[in-house]
Amino acid sequence: MNDNDREYVVTPSAPGWLTGIAVAGILLALAALAWSFSLQATLKGEQQKLDASSQQNTALSQRLDETNERMRAQAQTLGQSVGLTQKQLEDKSNELIAAQRTVTATTARLQREQNATSKQIGDVQTDVSSVKSDVGGVKTDVATTQADLAQTKTQLTRVMGDSGVMSGLIATNHDELEELKHRGDRNYYEFTLHKGAPAQNVGTIKVQLKKVDQKRSKYTLAVNSDDRNIDKKDKNLDEPVQFYSGKTPALFEIVVNNISKNEVTGYLSTPKSAPTPISVP
Structure with a gap:
């Protein structure tokens, strides 16, 4: 698309x-x-x-x-x-x-x-x-x-995701993400990824930053969910990156809302019914 x-x-x-x-x-x-x-x-x-x-x-x-x-x-x-x-x-x-x-x-x-x-x-x-x-x-x-x-x-929007599914509300900055958290419709996990760093735990999945094109505001991710690897290539800033995860497949979305040299920040959005990370005491 x-x-x-x-x-x-x-x-x-x-x-x-x-x-x-x-x-x-x-x-x-x-x-x-x-x-x-x-x-x-x-x-x-x-x-x-x-x-x-x-x-x-x-x-x-x-x-x-x-x-x-x-x-x-x-x-x-x-x-x-x-x-x-x-x-x-x-x-x-x-x-x-x-x-x-x-x-x-x-x-x-x-x-x-x-x-x-x-x-x-x-x-x-x-x-x-x-x-x-x-x-x-x-x-x-x-x-x-x-x-x-x-x-x-007026800033919170709905956008068609890369899998052709209309996303929920997306946030383009931290303040808007706090508003989404306050609504309580979904679970949200913020992250910062560095190019070349090992895969990072985000919620119940792992995400690794493979490529960054700051000039064109594009990036490439490697996502590991349910023991399977998913490549998300040349994705755009604020584009909902969608995939299904869990025993009862539920729609997960990754939104990157800031791209800098060799680094991206954003969040993972999951349904309320989706599993959450196990807290370590």
């Missing part, structure tokens, strides 16, 4: 790690919004406390003025009653004036602190706006990730 006879059918799919990123991005956006709402409620409470303190300070100043007037009158009356000198009256008056100055200074300090707190509230509100902007950025990132997922779905 010629290379031009390949048939590609797009099948939706998405890598697990990209889906994880999308979910993580959405959780981050929700957490940031919750923190923003909580912070705004706290700021509103602090502003109310400051307003109450300002009102109390104003009332205190008014009461102090009234007290000063009463004390001046009482001092004058007392001075007349007990015969206080003018100097003693002036001293009492000066004490009252000093007390008034202290209250004034305290009021000014409280006003400065209130202004500083208002500035801090403004700064925090600015930070809240920045957080909202960051949340918008996260939403954009999530949308971008979803677009990447959609793009990945």
